[in-house]
Amino acid sequence: MAIISKIRQRAGIAIIFIALGLALFLVGSDILQTGGLRGGNDPVVGEIDGEEITYTEFNNYLEPLKANFAMQAGRQPDEQTMQMLREQAWQMIVFEKVYLPEIEKLGLGVGKEELRAMLMGDSLFVHPQVLAAFRDSTGKFSRQLVEQYLQFVKQNPQMAAQWRNFEEGLKQDRLQTKYRNMMQHSVYATSWEGKREYEAQNSRVEIKYVFVPYASLPDSVVKVTDADLERYLNQYRERFPAEDAVSLEYVVFEVKPSREDSLALQQELRDLAKALAVAKDDSLLVMRESDTQAQYGWYAPNQIPDGVFSEERPLIKGGIYGPFLQDNRYMLVKVIDVKEDSVEYVRAAHILFRPAGDKAEDKADAKRRAQEVLEKLKAGEDFAKMARIYGTDGTAAKGGDLGWFGRNVMVEPFEKAVFSADKPGLLPYLVETEFGYHIVKIIHPKTNKKYKIATIDRVLAPGQEAYNEAYEKAQIFLSEVTNVQDFRKKVEENPALVLQRADRVKPASRAIAGLNNAREVIRWAFKEETPVGKSPSLFEIPEENKVVVAIVTERYSQDKVDINYYRDILTAEVTKEKKGEYIINKMKEIKAASKSLDEIATAYGNVTVNTATVPLNATAIGVTGFNPTAVGRAFGLKNVGDRTPPFAAESGVFVMQLVSTQPAAEIADYSQYKKQLVDRQKGSTPFFMDQALRKIYEVKDYRGKFF
Structure with a gap:
């Protein structure tokens, strides 16, 4: 309790520190740290203006970003985050070696007074990152909070160093903004061009x-x-x-949960249901035990996981419901509390019969067909089945289910009908709207209740035995093929396998068809020692529960255009x-x-x-x-x-x-069309400016060989 009390006392400072940490992460850190070892066996990850960017130098930019992330997230970055950090590090290098020389040629800079104004000046001039971090209880920017924070920083040398790096990042961000704005404001259109634009639109x-x-x-x-x-x-x-690229063929061995995996998870869920029933701190249990999307708080019926509500089973305070299977996740739900709310919701299904045209006989025919199906439903036919057969809108495939919805969502006659019902079941009459005739089933009558729920979800993941089985199948396949002809023949002989192709894959690609985490496969394919048309290789992709065997079928070089590539x-x-x-x-x-x-x-x-x-x-x-x-x-x-x-x-x-x-009529003033041209050109200037600079400085990116 004492720790929590101290955190609350320091909440303002803590929030500011976290916000500035995020700003530092976004803007950049240790931006001026360059250098590193050159020569030797230090791999080259890129070239700019003929200068090699070594792995070590690149790492000098990357490591501070990783450290900042770990500090503010409380964990090391995962692979997806590392992709983002590597891209940020590369863009920092490009800025320093491409943009900065051009900015210096123009004499642009950021002085002390301007930096101070970015930190504590008018709210219109303060940098957006600072503006977002230092807000008072009313949500307005507070210079006083900035001053308090700076006093706090002076007492901590490590934080002071981070703050200096943050300021350096702000200065470079401002320099880039100035350079971009200067280029955008250099755009101009003549009166003749305005006239030509007018004629193009009106001739x-x-x-x-x-x-x-x-x-x-x-x-x-x-x-x-x-x-x-x-x-x-x-x-x-x-x-x-001409481009560096490869084409691949591959087969995927799915790692599927076994019966034993399912039984083990069911036992876990039974134990969790008992723990959830007696838990004193539901929120802590939910956060600790959920695999992906823990829910805790007050929810309207339309926000509660599908399957929790039942026509026969009301949700009562203290009740434990589930497990429910949803998108390969099993969910347990505890209703902690129930309260009345001002908003009502209802859940309904319908079957819509649209008239074929606007004539009276078209409407009469639609009504007749709807009435015939309604009579079948009254006699006991299954509603979902009839909806799939006769439904004419997007709900037909779902058995007509419209889900939960509140008022002012559906057209008035439909809303009046469903909100007037006081019990679940089939409405005994047709509902006519501007869309046609509806047969309506109330799945859950209107309710104004909100539910405080705790939800634990668990993914049905395959166990080690399932992995071993898939891996063994992949190993057997791999041992029986040596070249692309064998590869294709073995796939044809095995109906359980599907030959997949990925054409013209680029070095920096991270995914291929059916594989979102294929970076290891792609990196292998681009290695010089990986042969074309023979020696396939095996890869495990645990994030997707897959084992893959791949073979390179084509390799293309940026030094030569190959008709096969295109x-x-x-x-x-x-x-x-x-x-x-x-x-x-x-x-x-x-x-x-x-x-x-x-x-x-x-x-x-x-x-x-x-x-x-x-x-x-x-x-x-x-x-x-x-x-x-x-x-x-x-x-x-x-x-x-x-x-x-x-x-x-x-x-x-x-x-x-x-x-x-x-022909376009003559007009006296073409300024409106000049402005249209200028606005269009301003919008595209940053992109074309960046492309031009990268071409002038011959920016070459080889990161795909290493990451």
Whole structure:
């Protein structure tokens, strides 16, 4: 009790310290700590402006971040947190070696008075991290709390050092903000550009067109060879950069809980139910014994885990309920207390019959069908079964269950019907709303009770025997394959296995299809000594209860573009290109140049003539999809009646004829459109600025080889 009392006395200082610890974690710590050992066998995790960033140097940035996290979280960071910390450390290095030289060239800085203003100045100028940390009881920023905290810090050398690092982080954050703002404020649009933007939005042409989509032809009408792919790749080289990547094939052996695991958990839950029934401190027991999502406090019915409420079983004070199975978790619930509340909730299910149209006979037909099903339900048919058969909305798959809901959620007639019911069961009449006719079942009648509950959840996890069984199966599979052909053959022979593929995996990737924690697999795949097409390897992924056997099928290098890397994309693009040629040649065969659009549509077959009004800034014509090329060709027609020859666009082949032009009217002031341009450019400036700087300084990231 004495310890708790002291904590309460120091609560204000403690909260501030925690908040500043979080700020320090977010902004950065020991930002100026650089250096480290170079040369020797120190691995290189990146390059910036030709300078190697060694593992040791990177670690000099990372370790303080880990220490800060451990201090404020009371535990060491897990792998997910480490990913975030490594990224933060890398961005700190990039800032110092890329942004800082540019900032210094411009003479930007943060003086003592400015730093003081960021800590204790006007609330509009105080740094957001400080603003969030030092608030009084009314929620307003308090300079007095900052001053009190600084006096407290002076008495603790370790905290004083951390505070200096925090200030350094604030200064660098302010420098980056100044640099970004300077670049954003350099954006400008001329009156001519404003006029052009206005015309792009308000100039229109009306056209008639025939459109033949590429998708209307089977791929078999054209033949695509590797030579075609090479030609297309060389023609559009800038669209297909070389990248380091691998392709994998793998099989997953699931580690599933055994019957023994289930029985052991059931016994644990029985013991926990007894402990929960007599516990004097329910909250402590819940926090200690829950695996994932412990709940403790007052909850409305719609917030209580599904399955706790039952039509036959009321929730009473002191009752222990469960275990309930929900998403592979077993849950125990204790009702600690019950009280009346001002808000009412009800749980209902329905079957909706929508009219086919707006006519009176459509409504009558829907009502007749609903009444027939209602009579079946009155005679004893299962409601959930009927809902799955006849339901016409998203609840049908759930047996019509709408869950718990309060007032002012459903349309008025429906709400009136369900909140008027005083007992569970089928309403003996149809409820008509603007959506149609509803058959309604009250699962739990309206209640204004709130429940103070304690919930313990336990995950049904596989035991060691289950792991051993899956591991043994994976080992046997691994021992029987030496190359990719064996790998595929063994999967075909075993119906319990599924061959999975991951194409073009990047070095820094952390997941592949079906595996969210595949970092170890990916890191292995990128090792130089890992062969291609042979020597598969085994990996355990305990976070997902899986054992994986993987083999590398392709490896790609950033030094050379390989058509296999882009094969799918190249094949799709060349197929479209050849289909375009095929369609245009067919247009020539039917002598489209000498025919009207209607005659072209008839002669070609299965296409129609359409009309569209198109603005200059559009990227599509009608419902033909993304076709900016076609928009450009439409505006290239000068005189009414002019027509294009058949041409290939992004999604198909067009023939267009100009019907009318609607030029944008002259206006006196284009400032509104200038502002639109500037605002758009300002929004994208930070991104393009960052990309440009990283290109200028040749930032290369090799972290994927190590983490």
